[in-house]
Amino acid sequence: MADVRTALADVVGVEHVLVGDEVPPEYGRDESLGVPAERPGMVVRPADTGQVAEVLRVAAAHGLPVTARGAGTGLSGAAVPRPGGLVLSFERMNRILEIDTGGQVAVVQPGVTLAELDEATAAQGLVYPIFPGEGGASIGGTVATNAGGMHAVKEGVTRHHVLGLEAVLATGEVIRTGGRYVKTSTGYDLTQLIVGSEGTLALVTEATLRLRPRLPxxxxxxxxxxxxxxxxxxxxxxxxxxxxxxxxxxxxxxxxxxxxxxxxxxxxxxxxxxxxxxxxxxxxxxxxxxxxxxxxxxxxxxxxxxxxxxxxxxxxxxxxxxxxxxREQAFWAARNAGANAIVDAVVPRAALARFFAAVPVVAGRHGALIGGCGHAGDGNVHLSVFQPDADAMERVMDELLATAVELGGTISGEHGIGREKTRHFRALEDPAKVELMRRIKTSFDPDGILNPGVLFG
Amino acid sequence: MADVRTALADVVGVEHVLVGDEVPPEYGRDESLGVPAERPGMVVRPADTGQVAEVLRVAAAHGLPVTARGAGTGLSGAAVPRPGGLVLSFERMNRILEIDTGGQVAVVQPGVTLAELDEATAAQGLVYPIFPGEGGASIGGTVATNAGGMHAVKEGVTRHHVLGLEAVLATGEVIRTGGRYVKTSTGYDLTQLIVGSEGTLALVTEATLRLRPRLPxxxxxxxxxxxxxxxxxxxxxxxxxxxxxxxxxxxxxxxxxxxxxxxxxxxxxxxxxxxxxxxxxxxxxxxxxxxxxxxxxxxxxxxxxxxxxxxxxxxxxxxxxxxxxxREQAFWAARNAGANAIVDAVVPRAALARFFAAVPVVAGRHGALIGGCGHAGDGNVHLSVFQPDADAMERVMDELLATAVELGGTISGEHGIGREKTRHFRALEDPAKVELMRRIKTSFDPDGILNPGVLFG
Known part of the structure; x- marks a missing residue:
């Protein structure tokens, strides 16, 4: 590890490599209720894309797992590192590079928060219409989870507003995808493949975002x-x-x-x-x-x-x-009230009533208290589950997520799979698709250093 | 070939396998001005997804290249088969399976045309807002090219309206992606990866499409x-x-x-x-x-x-x-007037003026007449190029497409790369991205039987 530390310090400067006890505990967790904190071996804070590429080359050379970190506000444990692994924090890459008012586009680094971008776009009469209820979330994190939020019923989700990316592959190769345009039919859409991939394919170092007129x-x-x-x-x-x-x-x-x-x-x-x-x-x-x-x-x-x-x-x-x-604070209200888990299931709108009918049955079967709110226009249901017994809690989650899938829905609408739902993903997703995704991951990350344990167990 | 014919006839019925001189010439071409027709070895017309899977298994076993065909209205030669290869025509898979008015979703087979879907949705006060100017285009073809059209400035392009797919991999495996919902954060977005992949990754056998209220x-x-x-x-x-x-x-x-x-x-x-x-x-x-x-x-x-x-x-x-x-007939007007090529470049809106300024310079340099119309709101420029000399024409295309890329744009907004622009794609795209896309293709199509020659030369 001393070798790695030296190599990384050469890249980012010694003050931006934290090792062992120097690592503050917050780098070991996100806001997931179900994923315990881990202790990373090291935290590295690169200042630019070139440094991210060099850090990944060092990590690849040493077979060190890398977990990207934005603001740490995720709800699925995708930013919880591997024990002893490397946390690559984007906190220093936090600049809004441009608000192009004519093109209605923002170009930002991943560490910019939604609240910061909202303030900057408001000054131009524009808006980046992704409001997942946490203004402190970073752009990088919201791209990684394909964040949605309350405006999605009109405006769509993160992927509908990400026009292009700069991203670093696990090999240290830097690619640029898409650009300042909506229309393209030029090869595979790597932008959309990276959006929502939870740090398992590539690390986003810049995002080109579509803005909309801000209606007064x-x-x-x-x-x-x-x-x-x-x-x-x-x-x-x-x-x-x-x-x-x-x-x-x-x-x-x-x-x-x-x-x-x-x-x-x-x-x-x-x-x-x-x-x-x-x-x-x-x-x-x-x-x-x-x-x-x-x-x-x-x-x-x-x-x-x-x-x-x-x-x-x-x-x-x-x-x-x-x-x-x-309403945006609903997660905190639930947490303060002692909720043990938050569900983020999606069902077709036409199946909402059937899903809601199943909830009290599942709750009754396992002695849980379940209530919630959610994005009815999108069929995206958030439920707070109160059941302190871990085994019973597991069964509640298993049954609720299986119900969503049976009704033609999916197990996460906007929080992502992370470490929290990887087991459910593996259990409920078609194995042919999981294997296809695994092959795609290998196309980007041949040695599997990017966020191992997420999606593929 | 006699073996293959027998095997395919066992799958789809002998009357739906056409071989050699039985193949009508239209199966050898699309509407591209630049890609000459080829003579496929065989045309097969499956009736359902199971038959598509069986046909692909037979093709894989014999190493036979497969080119999917919708309505043949494409403009980039992506539906032009390999000489002696197999054309898989979706003409019999042409049913609208459901218009779900509450869910605002249509479920269709790939051979349904845009005009047919428009008529069916109009009856319900809904609209599938993709109007590329060719109502005879098939849903399968528009999904494969990520078709755009005149309404894209408000409504976006095909990928923004494809919620889910059923698709057959080159191995004959059938997968279902997405569903009747907009929000999902559950693994890689295979739907968006297949949209725009021009028949090189998987064959779409069903599409779930988002509909919008039809404004009167x-x-x-x-x-x-x-x-x-x-x-x-x-x-x-x-x-x-x-x-x-x-x-x-x-x-x-x-x-x-x-x-x-x-x-x-x-x-x-x-x-x-x-x-x-x-x-x-x-x-x-x-x-x-x-x-x-x-x-x-x-x-x-x-x-x-x-x-x-x-x-x-x-x-x-x-x-x-x-x-x-x-305006929708602009392509035919240009063709009737003797145009030798149609450009489908995209530039950031802010760079439109610079692109337009370059056009007469390129035209003058190579003795071409160039005019056009296009989707100004999207920076998507269609130019008709009149230059009967093939070498001079090539140089015009090279320079116009290189200019679009230099300005931060891309070489195809909605027509696709096809066989027509594969050379330009290889010349102008970052080799690291092309290699990444090739690895992704291999994840879907290990033997490279799906539309070889498109994207990767």
Whole structure:
């Protein structure tokens, strides 16, 4: 290890190589509830792409596993290193290189956070429309997990906004993929292959991102419904009706209580309405015209009432911001309440009701308390599972994820597989596909040094 | 070959295996201007996925190259078979399996045409928003080339609407990728890897496509500008201004003359305006409200005038449809006029003016006549090149495509590489990326039987 340290110090400078007890504990974990922290052997903090390439060459020469790290806000343990392995932290590669307003493109280094990019784009009337609920997440991390978030029902997910990448292969080769354009039909789409690959194929050192005009007017409606069936029946009407919602979230009563309490929020919903509610829909619209927005919110309210909402609370300005922030904090609310795991399953929208019907059955079978909220417009369900017994917890996760797959869905919508769900991925995914993915990984990373243990066990 | 014929006849029925002189000449070509027809050894027409898998097993066992064929409307020679090779035609796999209106999803076989899907979705108030100008194109072919078209500036390209695939690997293994959902972070995105791979990785036997609400109101404006500089300067203002154009095309005067003459179209633009015009912008808006559309078209007209348009001709209804159809026929207009090649280059929007400035220089240097129209909002430039001398033509193509790459663009936006541009792809693409793509191809197709000669020479 002394050799490696010297070699790495020659690349990045001795002050940017941390070894053994010098490594602060946060480099050993992310925010996953299910993956324990590990102790990396070393942390290295390169300053530029050339240094990343050199670090990977050193790691490859010594067969050292490499786990890339952005802000450490991931929820699946993909940034948890191998014991004794190398953490490559992008914290020093944190510059916004360009906001190209005419081209509506941002070029950023991976250590830039979503909040920083949001501030920079706002100044130009543009927006990078990925809001996974954690502004402290790094661009590199969100590219690696294909982060989604509340705006995905209108804007799509990270992969729809990544136009190009600079990335370093495990061999130290640097490639550039895509560019400042949406259309290309020039060979295989390496950009899209790297997005969502959780640091197992290549390390992203620069991203070219598509920006959208930032619309100035936003308002929404919160609608209590008698039960989740009514909520799920409303969803296709709202996505198909032309109002083009920016946000279309469901929140069950357990989650609503948790997030409002966590945020100290009073939504002004009377006690009797709250008592009768089975679940809530939160719908947010945006528009470049305030007048059109007002008309649309009116139409939305009528539509929600027609779809069976017990009432409709129109929200704008500060009240809306507070509720959105509270919803974004749902993970923390669940964690503070003692949740033992968070589910990130996806099912086809048409199967949402069947998935929701299965949840209390699974919960009852294993003595778990399960509640949640999620991206109803995308069929992306987040559930907080309370079951301190590890074995029972495993069975709950096994059954919920298997149910999602049986219904034509998938086991992760936006958090990624990481170390947390690699076992489920291997159990529930078609082995022919897993083997194909493994061959693809070998095309990028012949010695398997990039984030071993993620996806392939 | 007699063995192969018997084996294939056992799979698909003797009437669906055509050999030697039984093969009609159209199976040997697509619509590429630059790739001569070849004579395949055999054509096979499977009826279902199981038969496709069996056909590939037979081909692999005999080392027979396989070229997939949809409707044969491609423009890059990707459907031109190897001499003596096997054409696998999807003409019998032409069913729309489902239009899921609640899920806003269509599930189709690859032989379905865009026009057929458009008719079926229209009946449900939905639309599959890929309009590459050729309604006879098959879904399989458009997935293989990642087709774009005029609506891409608003709606994106094929890959943004393909949610999942069923595909057969060269080994005969059948995989299913993605599903009826937009969000997933569950391993590598095989869907996106197969989209645009031009039949070199796997054969698509079913596609799950995302549909959008079909907006009922559409109108546009045609604006003559003094020169292409004014046009290119206007583009970012129109994409960034919030009007969210469905179509944002430029048409130079040569192309405008060709397409209006080809269609017998009189746009009512006075002779003196036509004489003074250097290029035209065509902008189309759509809306679910006729009233809002009228307001937006008014705002669009004001914006175009402020951006230097000599005049603004508002178009709606039949007049708009006729112009769009005429524009869609631009390829045929160019072909009828004797064009020797069509360019499909992409440059960053901000580099459009520099690309346009280079075109007459290249044309002059090699005695070519070059004009065109294209997707200005996407930086996707189509040029018709008139130069009957093959060597001079080659140099024109070499220089135009190299210019696009130098400007940060790419050599094909939507037609694909095919056999036509494989030489340019090899010359202009980073060799490290080509080798990486070759390794990825081997992961899918270890014996290299799928469309050899495309991408890798």
């Amino acid at each position: 007017h936003r308002a929404g409606a919160l609608a209590p419904f008698p039960d989740t069936e009514a909520v799920t029946a409303a969803v296709p009407r709202l996505t198909g009706g032309g109002l083009d919602p920016l946000v279309l979230e469901y929140v069950d009563v357990l989650a609503m209580a948790a997030i409002t309490e966590n945020a100290g929020l009073d939504l002004g919903v009377p006690q009797d309405v709250r008592d009768a509610a089975g679940a809530y829909l939160l719908v947010i619209l945006e528009n470049r015209s305030g007048e059109r927005l007002d008309e649309d919110v009116q139409a939305l309210g009528d539509e929600l009432a027609a779809l069976g909402a017990a009432d409709v609370y129109v929200l704008a300005g500060d009240a809306l911001r507070k509720l959105v922030t509270a | 109101h559409r109108a546009g404006a045609l604006a003559p500008f003094p020169d292409t500089e004014a046009v290119t300067a206007a583009v970012p203002r129109l994409t960034g201004g919030g009007l969210d154009p469905l179509v944002l095309e430029y048409v130079d005067v040569l192309a405008m003359a060709a397409i209006t003459e080809n269609a017998g179209l009189d746009l009512g633009v006075p002779q003196d305006v036509r004489d003074a015009a250097g290029a035209y912008l065509l902008v189309i808006l759509e809306n679910r409200s006729g009233e809002r559309l009228d307001e937006d078209v008014q705002a669009l007209g004001d914006e175009l005038a402020a951006l230097g348009a000599a005049d603004v001709y508002v178009l709606a209804g039949d007049a708009l449809r006729k112009l769009v159809t005429a």
